Amino acid sequence: LAKTTQPISMDSYEGQEVNITCSHNNIATNDYITWYQQFPSQGPRFIIQGYKTKVTNEVASLFIPADRKSSTLSLPRVSLSDTAVYYCLVGPILTGGGNKLTFGTGTQLKVEL
Amino acid sequence: NAGVTQTPKFRILKIGQSMTLQCTQDMNHNYMYWYRQDPGMGLKLIYYSVGAGITDKGEVPNGYNVSRSTTEDFPLRLELAAPSQTSVYFCASSYEQDRSPKNQPQHFGDGTRLSIL
Numbered sequence: 001l002a003k004t005t006q007p008i009s010m011d012s013y014e015g016q017e018v019n020i021t022c023s024h025n026n027i028a029t030n031d032y033i034t035w036y037q038q039f040p041s042q043g044p045r046f047i048i049q050g051y052k053t054k055v056t057n058e059v060a061s062l063f064i065p066a067d068r069k070s071s072t073l074s075l076p077r078v079s080l081s082d083t084a085v086y087y088c089l090v091g092p093i094l095t096g097g098g099n100k101l102t103f104g105t106g107t108q109l110k111v112e113l
Numbered sequence: 114n115a116g117v118t119q120t121p122k123f124r125i126l127k128i129g130q131s132m133t134l135q136c137t138q139d140m141n142h143n144y145m146y147w148y149r150q151d152p153g154m155g156l157k158l159i160y161y162s163v164g165a166g167i168t169d170k171g172e173v174p175n176g177y178n179v180s181r182s183t184t185e186d187f188p189l190r191l192e193l194a195a196p197s198q199t200s201v202y203f204c205a206s207s208y209e210q211d212r213s214p215k216n217q218p219q220h221f222g223d224g225t226r227l228s229i230l
Binding site: 049087103104105 | 219223
């Protein structure tokens with residue numbers, strides 16, 4: 001499985017855009033990039049997934065350059081409630097052998113007033 | 114839909130005791146997973162199941178057992194509790210289609226906080 005590297009922590013203020021970058025230099029051709037969010041005392045929650053270029057949904061955007069060796073999760077206009085740990089995962093196409101995504105230590109985002 | 118339900122939420126065990134962590138999902142998902150999360154760390158996969166009657170080891174299976182007799186339930190068994198198993202345990206499920214290129218979003222329960230003294 002591709003190894004990922006993220007910043008351990010980031011600080012921001014309400015209303016700002018936050019960009020969290022994840023490095024995955026040995027990503028395989030068939031790997032997708034997935035981001036999860038985790039609040040204290042809760043299980044992770046799916047945010048967004050992509051393969052290349054840009055993906056946008058109602059909560060975030062995901063930017064993936066052509067070489068796919070990194071990806072950037074963009075959270076527009078963050079609020080205090082966006083304070084959480086964000087995980088970047090890179091995983092293979094399913095081959096009937098299971099979905100063995102690996103969660104690293106993630107990025108602790110702290111949003112202040 | 115309740116989603117993924119885990120019981121109990123908290124438990125304290127003595128070394129050498131055994132217990133079963135319960136997990137049930139009502140989304141008709143075929144894949145189910147057990148993770149553990151130690152303080153300040155990411156999640157590590159213990160076991161997973163791709164369907165009823167099929168289970169396989171994840172990254173850290175030692176000291177645990179699982180079974181999948183129904184689509185809905187995926188209990189995790191600790192036979193001889195050890196202090197190293199003190200952790201928060203998360204169960205998750207997803208619906209995976211054969212030949213789909215994507216890893217479908219996993220839906221997580223709220224976890225079981227287990228302390229072994």
